[in-house]
Structure formats: structure tokens, C-alpha cells
Amino acid sequence: MRIYSAKDVDQKALRGATIAIVGYGSQGRAHALNLKDSGYNVVVGVRRSGPSWKKAQKDGLKVAEPAKAVIGAKLVALLTPDLTQAAVYKEIEKTLEQGAALLFAHGFNIHFNQIKPRKDLDVVLIAPKGPGDLVRRQYQQGRGVPCLIAVAQNATRRAKQVALAYAHGIGGTRGGVLETTFEEETVTDLFGEQVVLCGGTTELVLRAYETLVEAGYKPEAAYYECLHELKLIVDLLHEGGITKMHQFISETAKYGDLTRGPRIVTKATKAEMKKILTEIQSGKFARQWIKETKTGKKQYNKLMAKDLKHPIEKVGRQLRDRMPWLEQGVK
Numbered sequence: 001m002r003i004y005s006a007k008d009v010d011q012k013a014l015r016g017a018t019i020a021i022v023g024y025g026s027q028g029r030a031h032a033l034n035l036k037d038s039g040y041n042v043v044v045g046v047r048r049s050g051p052s053w054k055k056a057q058k059d060g061l062k063v064a065e066p067a068k069a070v071i072g073a074k075l076v077a078l079l080t081p082d083l084t085q086a087a088v089y090k091e092i093e094k095t096l097e098q099g100a101a102l103l104f105a106h107g108f109n110i111h112f113n114q115i116k117p118r119k120d121l122d123v124v125l126i127a128p129k130g131p132g133d134l135v136r137r138q139y140q141q142g143r144g145v146p147c148l149i150a151v152a153q154n155a156t157r158r159a160k161q162v163a164l165a166y167a168h169g170i171g172g173t174r175g176g177v178l179e180t181t182f183e184e185e186t187v188t189d190l191f192g193e194q195v196v197l198c199g200g201t202t203e204l205v206l207r208a209y210e211t212l213v214e215a216g217y218k219p220e221a222a223y224y225e226c227l228h229e230l231k232l233i234v235d236l237l238h239e240g241g242i243t244k245m246h247q248f249i250s251e252t253a254k255y256g257d258l259t260r261g262p263r264i265v266t267k268a269t270k271a272e273m274k275k276i277l278t279e280i281q282s283g284k285f286a287r288q289w290i291k292e293t294k295t296g297k298k299q300y301n302k303l304m305a306k307d308l309k310h311p312i313e314k315v316g317r318q319l320r321d322r323m324p325w326l327e328q329g330v331k
Contacts, residue, residue, distance in 0.1 A: 004149065004164055004177040013158065013165035017074035020045055022066050022088060024052035026132030027105050028079040032061055034139045034170040045069030045092070067095050075101040075166060077126075082106060083293045086114045096121065099155060101162045106189060107182035110152050112286040122159035125150040126167045126177075127185050135170060144174025152182050190280045195273050202307075204264075205230065209312050219315045227316065 021032040022045040036042045045066035046052040070076045101122040109115040130145040151159045212222035236245040279285045
């Protein structure tokens, strides 16, 4: 396993170069501001008609329409939402400099062949393992969110050095930059989101909440036990793994963990995880999501509306209103 740090960075790789950040969402804003603060010449590529244009200007960044923003850029980071990237790439392809590096923060479009870059371009991945707001805050605090690095095309024979310099510029080398592939990053990222981080966690919280409320317990008590306190456990896991969690929970909690946990996440659960992994690996999930987007996101919107109307959301808002400090640091 190779993990890169600041000492591995070729400081000349992007010295004096222009970096174009196409997209100014969560990751785009964080990358652009971090790179600017690291001394790089940054230009943001967004629509003049959109809200991001004024936001980027207010942040003190140079702004241009995407096709113009990439002119003269040695590195172009394509950081718009996944299913808009193919169309944006077609728009900027003709104005990309010969031998420029095209950078992604997620491998979806390259791995699933939604974008087929010009052969003269370096195609690289720098994927921070955290949301954009965290990437920005950690940088400002002198820290860094770990990143993954991969190379899909190495036209100039300098692709990795350029990508590593970019990772350094956004603070990634402070946390460590792990070498991977586009395939590995894409599959593991989608799997983690679906099975644990988003899908698995929220379903577990909702079903546990429903179980307590249906048994006659107060919704507020159920919210605290099944959602609010989750952060306390996740923080322990994040800081020191399962070992630290066991150090800071009660003996009763440990016994319940060890004897009841396997009854919730069973062999059947793991079998379903393997099915989901196979769907990701085969491209079935990607094809389904692309089709859903192209046909108006009807099922997606229906499922989202149902999720956000769950009673736990009403209870949660009422309780969180009494804890305004929870919003600190959220932009």
C-alpha cells in the first residue's frame, strides 16, 4: 500500500500553472479556495446565469463560462454533479489545452465510459474522503482530508506528479494520499454510500425509531436513542476504530453489541450486500441511475419525498431547534 505525503510532491509540477475548477458546488468551492490559498492561479468555470457565478466572485475568485475557463489551464478539475459531467466535457473538449490534465473527484464517468477523453490528455483522480465543507475546514485548520489518487491516462508521463501536486494544494497530503484505481475508487465509493454511509445507516435508524414508537415509547426518546446519539459512536469509531468505541461505552452496551448486533446484521444481510456489490461492479446500478436521470427522476423524486416526510424528521427538527450549536460550521 502506497500512501503519499508532502515530501513526495514535486513542487514544480503545477508551479505557475493555471488550474480551472469547473463546477462550484461542495467540492468545487473547497478545492478552488484551498488551491487559491495555496498560491495557485485558479479560475472557476460556471454558468453566468447561475447562482455560483456571483458566489465565486464574492469569494474572490476569477470566473468564466466553462469553455473559456479551461483555455490555457494545465489542469482542469471537472467537479460538476456526476450525470452532468459528460455534457460539460463535450462543451469544454475543444478548448482544453494539448497535454492538459483532466481531473475527477469520483471515477464514475471514466469507469462507466460516460466520458472518453482525448488521447493527448492526462486523466487523473483526486478523491477526498470527505464532503467539500470538511475539505475546506480541515485545510483552514492546518489539517487535511485524506485523498485517493489514480491515473487512467498518462499522456505526458507526468500525470501522477501533477495529480499529487493538486492533492497537496487542497490539503490532501496532510492526511495522506492513497494510491488506487478508477475502478476501485468508483466501486468502493458507491458500495460504501449504499450499504453503510447513507442507505444502510438511514434505514437502520428509521426502522429502529419505528420499532420503539410502535411499541408506545415517546418519539423524542426514540429520536435521541436511534439518531442523535449515533454521532457519539461514529466519532469514537472515526477516532480510534472499534477498539476505542469499546473503551468508552459501558459493559452493558458492549454485551448488547456483541450478542445482539449479529442478530440485526445477519448472513442474509451480508448476502444482500454481495448482490449490491455485484450490481455496482456489473454496471447495473450505473445504467439504472443514468436511465432514471434521463427519464425525469420520477422514482427518485417519489422516494425522496417519502423519506423526507418520515415522522422522525418532524421530531428531529423540533429537538434540533433547541440545540442551535449543531449548525456551527455548516455553510
